[in-house]
Amino acid sequence: MHERRRTILPRPVTRKIGVTCVLLSLGGCEQATTFIGEAASQTADFVMGRRINALVDDGTECFAGPRRDFYLAVDEVTAAHRMQIAAGIGAIGAVATAAMVDSTLAMVAAGGLAVALAAVVVDLQLDRERAETVSRTFEALVACRKNEARQLNAALKKGTITREEAEPRMAALRALVQEDTVIAQETNELLVARTESFELSVEEAQEQAAQAEEEAETETPVEEVKKNEEAAAEAQAAIQTNQKVLAQQTASIAQAQQLAEGGGGFQLGLYGGAPVLASLEARQ
Numbered sequence: 001m002h003e004r005r006r007t008i009l010p011r012p013v014t015r016k017i018g019v020t021c022v023l024l025s026l027g028g029c030e031q032a033t034t035f036i037g038e039a040a041s042q043t044a045d046f047v048m049g050r051r052i053n054a055l056v057d058d059g060t061e062c063f064a065g066p067r068r069d070f071y072l073a074v075d076e077v078t079a080a081h082r083m084q085i086a087a088g089i090g091a092i093g094a095v096a097t098a099a100m101v102d103s104t105l106a107m108v109a110a111g112g113l114a115v116a117l118a119a120v121v122v123d124l125q126l127d128r129e130r131a132e133t134v135s136r137t138f139e140a141l142v143a144c145r146k147n148e149a150r151q152l153n154a155a156l157k158k159g160t161i162t163r164e165e166a167e168p169r170m171a172a173l174r175a176l177v178q179e180d181t182v183i184a185q186e187t188n189e190l191l192v193a194r195t196e197s198f199e200l201s202v203e204e205a206q207e208q209a210a211q212a213e214e215e216a217e218t219e220t221p222v223e224e225v226k227k228n229e230e231a232a233a234e235a236q237a238a239i240q241t242n243q244k245v246l247a248q249q250t251a252s253i254a255q256a257q258q259l260a261e262g263g264g265g266f267q268l269g270l271y272g273g274a275p276v277l278a279s280l281e282a283r284q
Contacts, residue, residue: 055067055068055071058176060148060173060176061144061148062141062144062145062148062176065144066137066140066141066143066144067141067144067180069137069140069141070134070137070138070140070141070180070183070184071183072137073130073133073134073136073137073138074134074183074187076130076133076134077127077130077131077134077187077190077191078190080126080127080130081190081194084100084194100123100194100197100198100200100201101197101200101201101204103201104116104119104120104201104202104204104205105201105204105205105208107119107205108205108208108209108212109208109212112209112224112228113205113206113209113228113231113232114224114227114228114230114231116205117202117205117228117231117232117234117235118231118234120198120201120202120205120235120238121231121234121235121238123198124195124198124235124238124239124241124242125238127191127194127195127198127242128238128241128242128245130191131188131191131242131245131246131249132245134184134187134188134191134249135245135248135249135252138180138184138249138252138253138256139252141180142177142180142252142255142256142259145173145176145177145259145266146259146264146265146266148173149170149173149265149266150265152166152169152170152173152268153166153265153268153269156268156269157269163268166268167268170266170267170268173266174259174260174261174262174266175260177256177259177260177266178257178260180256181253181256181257181260184249184252184253184256185253188246188249188250188253191242191246192243192246195239195242195243195246198239199239202232202235202236202239206232209228
């Protein structure tokens with residue numbers, strides 16, 4: 001006789017999914033998808049409005065290379081999200097989350113739990129690659145902006161430009177860093193919401209598979225149980241990998257925000273490189 005076992009995905013409960021579990025007990029998956037979807041809705045609208053073909057030349061050395069590369073990476077994220085909501089009726093967040101869940105549940109019904117979870121893993125891996133590209137291009141853009149700030153301070157120190165000329169240029173650099181940092185943050189939040197949606201899809205897939213087994217009153221073959229457990233473990237590993245990548249990007253964004261606020265050399269020095277206060281202190 002085949003051993004009957006239910007595949008359970010062990011995982012740490014995240015903040016939003018923790019609330020989702022409560023919502024599921026109160027009103028089902030529809031409320032849960034709305035909860036996660038609304039968290040992504042405004043973010044998706046904002047990011048999707050900043051497409052590469054709408055990017056205006058900012059007149060700096062960083063525009064043609066690093067800045068365009070960064071926006072192209074952001075476009076890859078929004079393009080994937082658009083595909084997820086293509087069957088929707090215009091709402092961004094909730095429709096995308098519901099589409100992810102519905103697609104996964106359809107695969108469970110058609111091909112089984114392991115097949116459905118394998119498809120989710122592929123989607124998670126693609127999102128991880130997108131997140132890594134966004135992170136890499138954003139860091140390259142920030143490095144380019146730092147170099148522009150150093151060049152500006154060097155020109156001021158050499159006397160090739162006046163402070164009156166340098167101040168608005170440095171302010172413009174800080175404004176550009178701020179603008180791109182907001183885009184990076186919003187894109188990161190969209191990817192976080194997508195990861196949460198995939199996590200919910202995995203949960204719902206397991207619930208549907210278990211319910212179908214109970215209704216059929218059949219025992220799942222041991223071989224299939226093993227495949228399901230392996231697929232669940234792989235899905236959990238993919239989720240955790242994405243969460244780690246996105247957490248690292250959050251830290252990088254926080255550092256960039258400090259630059260936008262005038263830190264890290266984005267202030268004019270008394271003669272150059274160091275900020276004014278630091279230069280004065282060094283002379284005392």
